[in-house]
Structure formats: structure tokens, C-alpha cells
Amino acid sequence: MSALLRAGNAAAPSPALGDVVLALEGLTKRYGDLVAVDAISFEVQQGEIFGILGPNGAGKTTTLEMIEGLRTPDAGRITLLGLDAVRQRRKVQERIGVQLQSQALWPELRVDETLKVFGALFPRRLSVDSMVERFALAEKRRSLVKDLSGGQKQRLSVATALVNDPEVVFLGLLALPAVSHVRQDNGPHTLFSHDAAATLAGLMDLSGKNGAQVKDLHVRTATLEDVFISLTGRRLRD
Amino acid sequence: MSLRTLVQMTIAQATIVSRNVSYWLISIFIAVFSMAVFGWLFNPETRAFDLAIADQDRSQSSEALVQAFTSVENADISRDSLQKEMERFNDGDRAAVLVIPNGFADRLSRGRAAVRVAFDNSDLIRAGYVQTTVNAVIDKYNREVVGVRDAVVVRSQAQETASTRFIDFLTPGMVGMTIMWTNLAVGYMLITWREQGILRRLGVTPLRPGALIASQAMSFALISLAQAVIILAMGRLVFDVHINGSYILLGVTVVLGVMAMLSIGYVIASFLRTITAANAVGNLVAFPMMFLGRSYFPLDAPTALQPIVKALPLTYLNDALRDLINHGNGIGDLWLDWAVLAAWTAGGFLLSIRVFRWQ
Numbered sequence: 178m179s180a181l182l183r184a185g186n187a188a189a190p191s192p193a194l195g196d197v198v199l200a201l202e203g204l205t206k207r208y209g210d211l212v213a214v215d216a217i218s219f220e221v222q223q224g225e226i227f228g229i230l231g232p233n234g235a236g237k238t239t240t241l242e243m244i245e246g247l248r249t250p251d252a253g254r255i256t257l258l259g260l261d262a263v264r265q266r267r268k269v270q271e272r273i274g275v276q277l278q279s280q281a282l283w284p285e286l287r288v289d290e291t292l293k294v295f296g297a298l299f300p301r302r303l304s305v306d307s308m309v310e311r312f313a314l315a316e317k318r319r320s321l322v323k324d325l326s327g328g329q330k331q332r333l334s335v336a337t338a339l340v341n342d343p344e345v346v347f348l349g350l351l352a353l354p355a356v357s358h359v360r361q362d363n364g365p366h367t368l369f370s371h372d373a374a375a376t377l378a379g380l381m382d383l384s385g386k387n388g389a390q391v392k393d394l395h396v397r398t399a400t401l402e403d404v405f406i407s408l409t410g411r412r413l414r415d
Numbered sequence: 416m417s418l419r420t421l422v423q424m425t426i427a428q429a430t431i432v433s434r435n436v437s438y439w440l441i442s443i444f445i446a447v448f449s450m451a452v453f454g455w456l457f458n459p460e461t462r463a464f465d466l467a468i469a470d471q472d473r474s475q476s477s478e479a480l481v482q483a484f485t486s487v488e489n490a491d492i493s494r495d496s497l498q499k500e501m502e503r504f505n506d507g508d509r510a511a512v513l514v515i516p517n518g519f520a521d522r523l524s525r526g527r528a529a530v531r532v533a534f535d536n537s538d539l540i541r542a543g544y545v546q547t548t549v550n551a552v553i554d555k556y557n558r559e560v561v562g563v564r565d566a567v568v569v570r571s572q573a574q575e576t577a578s579t580r581f582i583d584f585l586t587p588g589m590v591g592m593t594i595m596w597t598n599l600a601v602g603y604m605l606i607t608w609r610e611q612g613i614l615r616r617l618g619v620t621p622l623r624p625g626a627l628i629a630s631q632a633m634s635f636a637l638i639s640l641a642q643a644v645i646i647l648a649m650g651r652l653v654f655d656v657h658i659n660g661s662y663i664l665l666g667v668t669v670v671l672g673v674m675a676m677l678s679i680g681y682v683i684a685s686f687l688r689t690i691t692a693a694n695a696v697g698n699l700v701a702f703p704m705m706f707l708g709r710s711y712f713p714l715d716a717p718t719a720l721q722p723i724v725k726a727l728p729l730t731y732l733n734d735a736l737r738d739l740i741n742h743g744n745g746i747g748d749l750w751l752d753w754a755v756l757a758a759w760t761a762g763g764f765l766l767s768i769r770v771f772r773w774q
Contacts, residue, residue, distance in 0.1 A: 245619045246618070246619060247615060247618050247619060267621040267623070268621075270619060270620055270621045271621050273619075275616075275619040275620075277612055277615055277616055277619070278612070279611060279612030279615075279616075280611075280612070281611060281612040281613045281615065281616035282613075283427070283431055283613065285430065285431045285434040285435055286427060286430060286431060290427060290430065293423060293427075294423050294424060294426075294427040295620070296423075297417075297419050297420050297422075297423030297424065298420055298424075298617075298620040298621060298622045299620065299621065300417070300621075321434075337616075
């Protein structure tokens with residue numbers, strides 16, 4: 178694990194601001210002899226934008242996958258929204274929104290059908306009308322996903338992650354162009370993102386717009402140089 | 416799992432499959448094409464036919480009539496007791512049974528005698544051909560042997576029997592074959608979803624794997640029922656293939672066939688990672704099964720392939736479909752077929768649950 182970067186949004190007054198929504202304690206994952214995630218611990222507070230950065234193989238994706246319920250940790254605890262994210266996986270998944278690194282959309286479905294079926298997976302859901310409006314897809318709502326432009330697909334992919342009105346949102350790299358739509362509404366989402374420099378840049382851009390500032394930078398295990406490389410795309414080293 | 420999840424997932428997947436034309440239309444096209452080829456262009460049964468003669472009179476006159484029939488080139492004559500020949504007739508092995516009743520020679524000597532002919536009416540073209548042939552032979556007999564016009568008259572009786580038309584045999588097999596192709600494709604579908612990250616995406620929602628599988632089974636069942644309706648409607652409207660059995664039992668049979676084929680599709684998706692490999696293995700399974708599963712040919716002969724034929728789920732699906740569509744059989748003749756299909760379903764799902772990976 179390499180670097181944790183926080184940008185608290187000081188401009189958003191919310192009573193819940195400051196509550197811990199995600200806490201990792203000694204989270205560990207091994208693949209045979211390889212320790213992919215080595216006893217990491219951190220907390221994320223309500224309303225924070227939280228980026229997780231590091232070189233390839235640092236364990237970013239594995240960490241995210243354990244929090245999202247795709248992988249079971251070998252040791253440690255994940256407390257998400259006050260629930261045990263391993264034992265109460267589905268209860269947690271009802272209240273989070275995940276945008277993976279791939280768009281993961283059915284090419285054969287229309288925009289409105291896609292939002293409808295993703296909404297049906299959750300007990301609570303936002304209307305298709307409000308989602309197409311918010312993600313600038315109203316004109317395309319009856320188009321097939323395979324006929325959408327790249328940007329439209331990315332917006333729809335992020336929209337499917339928000340269709341259950343989640344309290345915590347996990348965004349992959351592809352979400353960047355659509356990220357401004359995520360915080361368009363007044364709800365103080367907690368954003369959690371990973372995947373290197375572009376994500377950091379996007380988060381900085383977003384937090385700047387919202388009058389937020391970088392709060393702190395933690396460095397663990399990896400050298401500062403690793404972090405630096407992943408932020409600048411190796412140009413400085415060469 | 417909520418009902419809403421199940422219903423919306425079923426609708427979405429049925430929509431996906433129906434818009435993926437290659438999943439369902441190609442197999443229907445093969446079925447319709449085969450029915451057209453065998454129904455119209457190549458229909459051997461309209462030419463030669465099996466004619467049974469039961470001579471109860473055993474007189475010189477009756478023997479002369481039998482001889483008149485043996486000279487007909489396209490008729491295969493068999494002679495046995497009335498009871499035995501009627502059994503064969505009812506099984507669909509005889510196109511017609513000619514009965515020369517006791518006292519035929521006596522009545523003929525007094526001027527007028529009758530013979531009875533039972534026709535299998537399930538193939539109208541053949542029935543017409545057989546009737547014309549029988550009448551022509553009797554006319555010739557009256558003219559040349561008796562010398563009196565209308566000395567022997569034909570009392571014919573048309574009857575539906577277990578059909579022997581090839582198109583009747585073929586149509587249920589085409590339904591079975593279509594179910595096989597369409598539902599094995601769930602393997603490609605799952606591997607595609609895995610490659611596109613869709614399975615991972617579903618894995619971060621509260622959707623349970625059981626709900627995914629249940630909705631998938633329901634959507635494929637809906638698609639296959641629609642395919643069966645299309646093929647059977649074409650059989651009925653174009654080739655006069657009758658459905659003699661219960662529609663409800665037919666629906667149950669189609670759904671059981673869907674489940675057995677889906678379970679094989681899941682096994683393919685469990686063991687293979689790439690679409691190319693799934694395609695190759697899918698075809699390797701499907702093509703031999705299409706031919707060895709009795710879709711096109713009866714394959715009753717005791718060959719070395721018989722153990723394979725007897726093991727394939729398609730064999731039992733086609734058998735049940737023929738029992739229902741051709742013979743109008745009840746549940747007593749279906750239970751074995753249903754049990755084998757259920758066993759394949761259980762085995763396939765158990766194996767894929769052990770091996771399957773969502774990502």
C-alpha cells in the first residue's frame with residue numbers, strides 16, 4: 178500500500194460530517210506466498226473524497242475488492258456504514274455504489290432499461306427519469322448502449338453506480354469524465370477512488386471546484402519515490 | 416431475493432437474448448430449413464408404401480385379387496392375420512390394410528362382393544396415393560379377372576394412426592434441436608459477461624447468484640417456449656403436423672429440456688475462460704448431440720454409438736416431444752424422459768456450483 182490522500186469538503190455543512198463511514202483494521206490478503214495486502218488500517222470520514230494511490234501490484238485493487246465484497250479477506254476487519262462488510266456483505270452492498278474499472282454494461286439494453294434493471298437490484302432506487310436527467314442522457318434514454326458514444330457510456334456506467342442513491346461511492350478510473358455529475362446533487366457522498374495519477378488529478382480538480390483542500394497525505398510501506406512515479410508517469414525518473 | 420429483482424432480471428435477460436439474434440434465430444433457421452428440405456423436396460414416403468392384406472376367404476378368387484396387388488410396383492405387400500396387421504397399422508407401420516372378408520368368393524359368384532380398406536390418413540398425400548392405387552388395382556381385377564364392372568367394391572375407412580411421415584418425425588426433433596442450441600449458448604453469454612466485467616459488476620450489488628441463475632433460467636425458458644411455438648406453428652400450417660398430446664405437458668417438457676441444456680452451458684462456462692474456447696467446445700458438444708440425439712434420425716439400430724445415444728439429454732427430450740406431439744401419450748410414457756432431463760439438470764448445476772467463478 179502506498180499513499181492515501183484526503184480532500185475534505187469544508188464548504189459542505191453536514192451534521193454527519195466527521196463520522197467514520199469506513200474503517201479498515203489490519204486488513205490482510207494473501208495469494209499463496211504473496212502477501213497482496215499487508216495488515217492495512219485507515220479510516221474514512223463522512224463527506225470525504227478519498228483517493229488510494231500506488232504503483233502496479235501495490236494491492237489497491239485487492240483492497241477495494243475486499244471492501245466492495247468481491248473478495249474475502251484472510252485477516253482483519255472492514256466496518257462500512259457501521260456494518261461488518263464481510264459478514265453483512267449484501268446489507269452493505271445495498272447502500273454503496275461501485276463503478277468498476279470496466280464499464281460493465283449490457284450492449285443490447287437501452288439506457289432506460291439498463292437503469293431500470295440495475296435499480297431493481299436494490300431495495301431503494303432513484304427514478305430512471307431523474308438519473309437520465311442528471312447524467313445528461315435524456316435524449317439517449319431509448320438508445321441501445323452499444324450505440325452510445327464513449328462519454329455517454331461512461332456517464333451511464335457511473336449512473337448505474339448511483340442508481341441506489343448510495344451513501345458511499347467507489348469510483349474506478351473510467352469514472353473521471355463523469356465524476357462532476359456524482360456530486361451535482363447536495364448529498365454529501367463519500368467518494369472513494371483508486372488507480373493512479375489520473376484519479377488523483379480528477380479528485381484534485383473536483384475538490385478544487387468545491388472549495389475543498391487536500392487534508393493529509395499518508396505514506397506507507399512503499400517509498401515516496403514509488404508514489405511520485407505513479408503520479409507523474411515516470412517522466413521524472415528517466 | 417425480491418420478486419421485483421427476479422422479474423426485472425428476467426425481462427432484461429430475455430430482452431438481451433431476443434436482441435442477440437444469433438442466440439435464437441440461427442437454430443430456428445436450421446430447424447425451418449430442415450423441415451422445408453425434408454417436408455417438400457425429399458419426402459420418400461409419398462412413393463413406396465406398405466400394404467397389408469388379410470385374406471380371410473382363402474379362395475381362388477381372393478388369391479387372384481392378392482396376386483393383382485403383388486404386381487403393383489410401389490406397394491410392399493405383407494400377408495398376415497387381420498389382428499396382427501391391424502396392430503402394425505396402428506403403430507404406423509402400414510399405410511393401409513386390405514381385408515378380403517370370409518364369403519368373398521360366394522358373394523362374387525352371386526354378382527357383387529366387397530373388400531374393406533383401412534387407410535392411414537395422417538399423411539394425406541400418401542393416403543390419396545394409396546387410395547388411388549387400390550382403386551386402380553380393383554378396377555383392373557373387375558375388368559380382367561371377373562369381367563364385370565363394379566363386381567368388387569371398396570369400402571374404405573380413413574383412420575389416423577401413429578404417423579410414419581418423416582416430417583412428423585422431424586418436427587419434434589427440430590424443437591428439441593433448437594432448445595439445445597439456444598440454451599447451450601448461455602455458456603457463451605456468461606463468458607462474455609465475465610470478460611466484459613458484467614459478472615463482477617453484478618457481484619458488487621446485493622444480487623444473489625441464485626437469483627441470477629433463476630432469472631436466467633426463466634428468460635431462456637420464455638425464449639425457448641416462443642421458439643417451440645414458431646416451429647410447431649410452421650409444422651401445423653405448412654405441413655399439417657398435428658400436436659396430439661397435452662399442451663401443458665408439452666410446456667413442461669420444453670422447460671425441462673431448457674434446464675438440462677442450460678446446465679451444460681453452465682458447465683462450459685465454469686471450465687472455460689475464453690469465448691473462443693467456449694465456442695469450440697460448445698460446437699464439439701452440440702454438433703454430435705444434434706445428430707446422435709435423434710433430432711434427424713431414429714438411430715434405433717444397435718451400433719457402437721448406442722451408449723452415447725442413450726446418454727444424451729437431447730435423446731430424451733426428443734423422445735418426450737415425439738411421445739406428446741406424434742403419439743399423444745400421457746405422463747406414463749414421459750416420466751423416464753423427464754427423470755433423465757432432471758438428472759442432467761441436477762448434475763450440471765451441482766458441478767458448475769463447485770467450479771464456477773464469477774470473475
